[in-house]
Amino acid sequence: TETLTISSWLPPTHPINTGMLEGLVKMMEEATDGQVTGEIKLGLAPPPAQMDLVMDGAADMTVIFHGYQPGRFIGTQLIELPGYPGNAEAASVAYWHVQKAFLDKLDEHRGVKLIALTTHGPGQIHSSKEINTLADLKGLKTRLGGGVSAEVGAELGLVGIQVPAPKVYETLASGAADAVAMNMGERVSFKLNEVAKNVYEMPGGFYRGSFAVLMSQERFDSLPEDVQKALDEKVFGEPASRMMGAVWDQSDNDARAATEAAADNKIVTASAEDQAAFAEMAARVREKVLAQISAAGIDAQAAYDMVMTEMTAAAGN
Amino acid sequence: MIPLIRLMRRLSVLPVLLASVTLFALMVLTFCDVVLRSAFSAPIEAATELTRIAIAIIVFASLPVLSGRGGHIAVDLLDPIFARLHLERLRDGIVTTLSGVMLLWPAWRIVDLAERARSYGDVTEYLAIPVSTVTWFIAIMTFLTAAVLIVRGLMIWLAPRLLWEAGHD
Amino acid sequence: MTDSLIGFAAVLVLVLLRMPIAFAMGLVGLVGYALETNFRGAISMAARLVIDTSQDYGLSVVPLFILMGLFVNKGGISRELYQVSNAFLGHFRGGLAMATIVACGGFAAICGSSLATAATMSKVAMPEMRKYGYADSLSTASIAAGGTLGILIPPSVILVIYGLLTETSIGQLFIAGIIPGALGILFYLAAVYISVLRNPAAGPAGPRATWGQRLAALRGVWSVLLLFGLVIGGLYGALDVWPIHLTFSPTEAAGMGAMGAFLIALARGGLTLADIREVLEETALTTASLFAVLIGAWIFSNFVNIAGLPEALANGVMEMGLAPWMVMALIVLIYVALGCVFESLSMLLLTVPIFFPLVTGMGFNPVWFGIIVVVVTEISLITPPVGLNVFILKGVVGNVSTATIFRGVTPFWMMDILRLLLLLLIPGLTLFLPSQMLP
Ligand code: NA
Numbered sequence: 022t023e024t025l026t027i028s029s030w031l032p033p034t035h036p037i038n039t040g041m042l043e044g045l046v047k048m049m050e051e052a053t054d055g056q057v058t059g060e061i062k063l064g065l066a067p068p069p070a071q072m073d074l075v076m077d078g079a080a081d082m083t084v085i086f087h088g089y090q091p092g093r094f095i096g097t098q099l100i101e102l103p104g105y106p107g108n109a110e111a112a113s114v115a116y117w118h119v120q121k122a123f124l125d126k127l128d129e130h131r132g133v134k135l136i137a138l139t140t141h142g143p144g145q146i147h148s149s150k151e152i153n154t155l156a157d158l159k160g161l162k163t164r165l166g167g168g169v170s171a172e173v174g175a176e177l178g179l180v181g182i183q184v185p186a187p188k189v190y191e192t193l194a195s196g197a198a199d200a201v202a203m204n205m206g207e208r209v210s211f212k213l214n215e216v217a218k219n220v221y222e223m224p225g226g227f228y229r230g231s232f233a234v235l236m237s238q239e240r241f242d243s244l245p246e247d248v249q250k251a252l253d254e255k256v257f258g259e260p261a262s263r264m265m266g267a268v269w270d271q272s273d274n275d276a277r278a279a280t281e282a283a284a285d286n287k288i289v290t291a292s293a294e295d296q297a298a299f300a301e302m303a304a305r306v307r308e309k310v311l312a313q314i315s316a317a318g319i320d321a322q323a324a325y326d327m328v329m330t331e332m333t334a335a336a337g338n
Numbered sequence: 339m340i341p342l343i344r345l346m347r348r349l350s351v352l353p354v355l356l357a358s359v360t361l362f363a364l365m366v367l368t369f370c371d372v373v374l375r376s377a378f379s380a381p382i383e384a385a386t387e388l389t390r391i392a393i394a395i396i397v398f399a400s401l402p403v404l405s406g407r408g409g410h411i412a413v414d415l416l417d418p419i420f421a422r423l424h425l426e427r428l429r430d431g432i433v434t435t436l437s438g439v440m441l442l443w444p445a446w447r448i449v450d451l452a453e454r455a456r457s458y459g460d461v462t463e464y465l466a467i468p469v470s471t472v473t474w475f476i477a478i479m480t481f482l483t484a485a486v487l488i489v490r491g492l493m494i495w496l497a498p499r500l501l502w503e504a505g506h507d
Numbered sequence: 508m509t510d511s512l513i514g515f516a517a518v519l520v521l522v523l524l525r526m527p528i529a530f531a532m533g534l535v536g537l538v539g540y541a542l543e544t545n546f547r548g549a550i551s552m553a554a555r556l557v558i559d560t561s562q563d564y565g566l567s568v569v570p571l572f573i574l575m576g577l578f579v580n581k582g583g584i585s586r587e588l589y590q591v592s593n594a595f596l597g598h599f600r601g602g603l604a605m606a607t608i609v610a611c612g613g614f615a616a617i618c619g620s621s622l623a624t625a626a627t628m629s630k631v632a633m634p635e636m637r638k639y640g641y642a643d644s645l646s647t648a649s650i651a652a653g654g655t656l657g658i659l660i661p662p663s664v665i666l667v668i669y670g671l672l673t674e675t676s677i678g679q680l681f682i683a684g685i686i687p688g689a690l691g692i693l694f695y696l697a698a699v700y701i702s703v704l705r706n707p708a709a710g711p712a713g714p715r716a717t718w719g720q721r722l723a724a725l726r727g728v729w730s731v732l733l734l735f736g737l738v739i740g741g742l743y744g745a746l747d748v749w750p751i752h753l754t755f756s757p758t759e760a761a762g763m764g765a766m767g768a769f770l771i772a773l774a775r776g777g778l779t780l781a782d783i784r785e786v787l788e789e790t791a792l793t794t795a796s797l798f799a800v801l802i803g804a805w806i807f808s809n810f811v812n813i814a815g816l817p818e819a820l821a822n823g824v825m826e827m828g829l830a831p832w833m834v835m836a837l838i839v840l841i842y843v844a845l846g847c848v849f850e851s852l853s854m855l856l857l858t859v860p861i862f863f864p865l866v867t868g869m870g871f872n873p874v875w876f877g878i879i880v881v882v883v884t885e886i887s888l889i890t891p892p893v894g895l896n897v898f899i900l901k902g903v904v905g906n907v908s909t910a911t912i913f914r915g916v917t918p919f920w921m922m923d924i925l926r927l928l929l930l931l932l933i934p935g936l937t938l939f940l941p942s943q944m945l946p
């Protein structure tokens with residue numbers, strides 16, 4: 022049996038570890054009749070180091086958040102745009118498709134083998150103070166994750182606070198930040214139900230967050246040919262991306278239920294006017310980001326249309 | 339040789355000065371960030387990345403100087419035994435040289451990683467400072483630390499009197 | 508499991524050969540990681556940790572807290588602290604030693620290091636105690652023991668490093684250290700009392716200060732109270748009141764504390780440009796040495812991690828069917844034993860990556876375990892044959908043998924063990940304050 026070392030920087034109980042990476046190991050075992058398995062190692066290095074670890078063979082696989090390496094990933098912002106309908110599973114599948122159709126040309130994951138792409142569910146604002154309207158967000162000291170979320174934050178008039186995800190709880194608890202932008206599921210992972218009791222929810226989300234699973238090309242090439250084939254056909258690509266998206270959705274649903282069950286937690290959904298007002302902001306962000314992607318050398322509008330069409334179709338079902 | 343060592347000692351004032359000024363600036367930056375955020379809800383958005391760069395400068399400007407002065411944290415439990423056996427010099431010479439030599443591989447790789455970051459276009463979030471600039475600084479200072487340790491180790495071993503005399507000007 | 512143990516032994520050998528801890532752990536970690544994976548990967552892992560650790564935002568609290576302690580010291584605050592506790596306690600039998608303990612506790616509230624606390628207080632308190640005919644064994648022991656409070660009473664460099672290694676909230680750790688630290692002061696006062704009970708000649712009573720003198724002395728400590736109030740109040744959220752709204756993360760608390768200490772020292776006059784340069788230089792060099800150790804420790808812990816030691820330990824405990832409290836008792840015994848030979852930082856760095864996953868896996872609270880680790884680390888500082896605080900005293904005072912100091916330390920050490928048992932048996936002592944911190 023070949024055991025792949027999977028490096029992860031997320032907290033032990035995070036759905037990326039307990040759901041997605043464990044799920045990926047299971048898929049690999051099933052597809053190869055147990056010839057390939059994986060072992061998750063936590064905390065080998067901080068997030069921006071992960072791609073280098075895999076590229077040089079310090080670990081065989083890893084998961085990265087594209088927003089942690091500004092400048093390196095431009096095309097990956099496409100899936101982070103606000104305004105797509107639908108859940109994380111649909112988004113992750115559409116993400117893989119648009120990667121194959123358009124983004125592969127940018128070769129942003131060069132040096133490693135791209136195993137899966139995913140995005141978490143719609144990103145919302147979680148705050149210690151109650152937020153009822155879009156205008157309430159102005160001046161709110163908010164931890165943003167980088168990438169498109171920072172652009173959206175600027176449109177909303179949020180004041181950006183930069184802290185790594187594991188520090189979010191104490192940053193909110195100490196009052197150094199008023200709010201954090203995250204998907205619903207992270208309310209459980211980062212115990213936001215205690216320190217950010219209010220959710221201001223925008224249907225479709227204020228943004229999404231792009232992740233990728235990477236593997237060492239060398240390590241992959243070292244596997245027997247039939248194993249390579251089985252992994253490529255049955256696990257890597259769309260199947261893994263879909264599985265990861267489904268885990269995000271499950272975590273979002275669980276967290277929503279927990280938030281609704283907590284008497285002191287409150288979810289406020291944006292009013293129709295606020296949704297319309299945000300749609301205008303989203304359009305400005307979209308224009309700006311698509312221009313960046315176009316400048317990198319692909320037909321960004323066509324890529325955007327592809328994701329939009331696919332996700333609208335999926336949401337309609 | 340002695341004038342050379344003394345020159346090196348004088349030159350070591352420069353990185354220490356760099357580290358000191360950066361440290362003071364870091365203190366003022368943190369203070370201003372908190373006050374601006376608390377009083378005016380207007381934190382310095384680039385404070386985090388500036389802090390990161392500041393620590394890298396403080397640590398890596400100091401590291402060669404620290405190494406040259408033999409200031410690393412070490413355990414001196416067996417010192418009396420080594421002293422009795424007159425093996426102190428041999429031990430310190432070998433250990434110091436070895437410490438310097440083992441730094442060479444990571445130092446080379448840091449250069450590779452700096453160039454890799456440049457080729458991918460990595461920049462910081464708010465100020466778009468190229469990541470490779472800081473990484474190159476770390477690489478150069480790591481090499482310098484290695485060189486200082488190797489020279490110091492060889493001198494402890496082969497020419498302890500030079501080291502001693504140069505220290506008493 | 509075997510690989511990790513060989514690695515652990517290799518580190519011990521190299522460290523005993525006086526290889527700097529950073530390099531010993533880095534070298535063994537690198538070679539071990541290469542053997543478990545491959546050479547190229549191991550070098551990259553090490554190189555990335557060099558790059559990333561030196562740019563870790565959370566670690567900026569290290570230089571800032573060191574800076575705060577040094578500025579405070581330059582401002583002459585340590586002397587005033589001693590004078591005020593002396594004015595209140597000096598007339599009791601053993602009173603000067605008691606005053607030393609209290610002053611150490613006060614100084615610990617603005618200084619993050621035990622060695623610095625011991626070194627500073629020995630310069631201030633030792634001459635006084637000699638003047639009044641205190642036995643060297645009692646006076647040195649009270650400083651050596653009192654100095655250990657530096658890493659338990661916040662701020663604390665050791666708690667910061669524990670927090671960073673284990674991703675435990677540094678703010679919560681700091682708050683959790685307050686009650687055990689206060690207990691430490693009380694227990695050490697009891698140790699002084701026991702010492703003079705057994706040998707009244709060791710600590711004769713000093714002159715009684717008048718209330719006028721006491722109030723005059725009190726005026727000198729406002730700056731300590733101000734700084735401690737600023738740092739801990741800001742962390743605790745106690746300053747989040749109209750119209751200030753000051754709340755900060757540990758890094759910011761350190762920055763505010765350093766700036767506050769700088770301004771206080773400046774306002775009192777006597778802070779020259781040369782002083783400032785000296786303080787900054789010392790801080791920078793100390794920071795570099797700590798970061799080097801942290802990088803080495805991380806490389807070593809990656810080797811232990813990739814070799815599967817944490818899992819093997821957890822499985823071993825499961826197979827043997829040990830109850831959690833037995834495992835905890837075993838770990839504490841290992842710490843006390845290691846404490847004979849090791850000093851604080853190296854002990855923490857070597858053991859936490861191994862024990863922490865095991866301990867939290869069994870459901871123990873990470874903040875509580877952090878405080879326990881710091882208390883056993885404190886004990887190590889005064890446990891023979893290698894007690895760093897004792898050596899500091901020996902270094903500063905000079906004409907007193909380490910054997911004398913260790914003899915004087917014995918009652919303090921025993922009170923430490925008592926306090927450790929209390930903290931082990933009643934987790935609420937540690938966890939009450941942090942639990943109040945949540946909004
Ligand atoms: Na302290």
Ligand code: NA
Pocket residue numbers: 846847848849850886887888889890891892893894895
């Ligand atoms: Na000891």
